[in-house]
Amino acid sequence: MTQTQNVEEKKIWFVLRCTYSRGMKVKDYLDSNQIENFIPMHYVVSERQGKIIRKLVPVISNLIFVHCTKGKLEELKKTSTLQSLIRYIMDKEKHKPLIVPDKQMYDFIAVAGRTEEQILYLSPEEVKLREGDKVRINSGIWKGVEGVFLKVREGMRVVVSIEGFVAVATIALHPSMVDKI
Incomplete structure (x- = not known):
């Protein structure tokens, strides 16, 4: 295996945008497929019909961090139910997907x-x-x-x-x- 192939198969943290506020749906899919991911969450307190409700919600809507190889992510984007749900967030200076x-x-x-x-x-x-x-x-x-x-x-x-x-x-x-x- 060449060095280029090794880099392609190394797990890295990608920053992705989920379309139409479906971040939790994407997270559920990734979790069920044992793909490490993270969505920053926090509690929001609101009142609904006179009752105080405390709900855990994403801090930044439409954002998910995914830890996998680039090849695996490309496969997910093309062949799974995630096809139209996720997009790379691009590093504007490097013109490449943002990685952490x-x-x-x-x-x-x-x-x-x-x-x-x-x-x-x-x-x-x-x-x-x-x-x-x-x-x-x-x-x-x-x-x-x-x-x-x-x-x-x-x-x-x-x-x-x-x-x-x-x-x-x-x-x-x-x-x-x-x-x-």
């Missing part, structure tokens, strides 16, 4: 996957990553997560970013809980 390095994605999942914690989702405009120090959390539920230590709204937080796309901030952390990298 494994470590960055797992750090993002470690923070964004905890729906009960008081985390904040931030747009790229809200986070100026060059201004903060790169840090690694040294204790607690996010031990080992790397990000940028920034003052965001109500306190010092570690921000994990999918650069130029989305960022998530932990709950407020004491400076003793992080080590500068």
Whole structure:
């Protein structure tokens, strides 16, 4: 097998757009086929007919991260029920599908996957990553997560970013809980 074929068969994290708010349908299909994926979720509280309803919903509608080989993803896009439901989100500078390095994605999942914690989702405009120090959390539920230590709204937080796309901030952390990298 050539080196090019090895790259094609390596699992990577793709960022995909789901059409017509069918992200959960896509997630269900991928889960049933044992394909690793992630949709950032959070609770929304609303009132319906006088009752308070707390519902877990995607943070960013129509977004899913999928961990598989490019070949497998192309096969899914062509031959499955996902054919018209998913599209690549493109890296505008490279003119290629947007991909996320494994470590960055797992750090993002470690923070964004905890729906009960008081985390904040931030747009790229809200986070100026060059201004903060790169840090690694040294204790607690996010031990080992790397990000940028920034003052965001109500306190010092570690921000994990999918650069130029989305960022998530932990709950407020004491400076003793992080080590500068």
